[in-house]
Amino acid sequence: MEGGAGLGRAVATREHVLPLDDFARASSLGSHLAALEGRSVVLFVRDMAKAAAALIDLDGSARRIVLCPPGWAPTQLGAVVREAEADALVHDDDDAPPIAMPLAAPCGLPLQPLKTPRAASCETEWILPTSGTSGPPKLVVHTLRTLTGAIAPAALQQWATFYDIRRYGGLQIFLRALAGRGSLTLGSVDEGIDAFLIRLGRAGVTHISGTPSHWRKVLMSAEARRIDPAYVRLSGEVADDAVLAALRTLYPRARIEHAYASTEAGVAFAVDDGKAGFPAAWLENDGAVRMRIVDGALQLRSDRAALRFLGAGAPALADEEGYVDTGDMVERRGDRLFFLGRRGGIINVGGAKIHPEEVEAALNAHAAVRASRVFARANAITGALVVADVVLRDEHASEAGLEREILAACRARLPAHMTPARLRFVADLPMTGAGKLARHG
């Protein structure tokens, strides 16, 4: 990975500081680095700073890096190891290897000096898992070239992000910071927004990225003025007029952009006119990113798109013309296009994508529930909330207390953001002509 110029640059979390200048002669993988050369490596590291170090270490050396998202359980690794033909594992040096592999390399900080200089280099495949409706995740294949296609040379920028760099949105900021001339400040798992903002203020951060949900938390924090950014970026969720206007008032000096990107289709565009949606005229643009709308969904073609899905029997990522279907539904109002949500009813709660079927399965597991339909309710704090219509087995059952009981059972099986915020008891559910549950979009 070719870093930008500049001395004293670093990637910092609350716990660790990675001096970028040191990577020429030191590594987070120590003597294991040479053994990982040319391998397909699963990167399963709990600590984000260690993950950052391992990415810098492995790009250009490993054949593949499979970047496991934070919070993955070891049981999720089997399918990924198989599909990615992985023959090595990088794990947190604080933990035992989560699965047995031919080669397991602990990743630790601070960096250890290398005895032999780095041997470069191959074009490493970066594999990003994304969640599927059911079964194993889809493995999206990128390279450093596709991941950095939207990154232009820039003046000195001190970056920070509320994201985890192991997801596409955060990875973009990680790579942006490395390609630039400044440093990057990252959050820690149990660090509250107030403490993080204080740390960002001390670091002199100028460019910050997060989801609209992250930014609404900033807007509600008494420490919001610890930072005075020149650039505020929103992505990962639909940005509405209210959050854009509130950020404009809070940071009058900042350029405020909301960006649209997907793991599969790459970074498409960023809007900086302070309004939700994007100009419909951009559909006619003949630039680096071509857009079109097919059956209400946005499709994108650019050299920032992923190369393919990995694995035997994986579907094609793009059509014959090279367009990637984003699954994001858009609607034209006047001279602007607005995002309506995901096709297939996928619900985005504060950046976490939820498949209604999973929530319905949990609801339907309750003895009192005959059927349920889960859908999104728009929400100004998290973008959307999960809500559900429920048909009871006994239509004469007392509904009082039953909502609480069903939700408590759901909460025992699902994370909080997947548990419906509210239930509505209904007599029946709408079906499509094909006898499927009718969903929006």
Add this chain to the structure above:
Amino acid sequence: MSARLMILDEIRAVAAQQDKTLAQLTDELPLLDSGLDSLCFAVLVARLEDITGRDPFAAAGTSRYPQTIGDLIAFYDQALV
């Protein structure tokens, strides 16, 4: 019911539903220190919308978000007049 009582009731209901321990609810208490997380605030705003028919957070004229319990009550008081 005044906005104050309604909001405090709903905050307690959401905290109970989401298994959160609340700090003592005073006007000066920062919302982010109340014990509620983003998801709880999202649920709170939805419940208040069900009761009042209004969601001041979604209003296009919103340029300042409330930071304390007192701010939040004033925020809804203004929206409900």
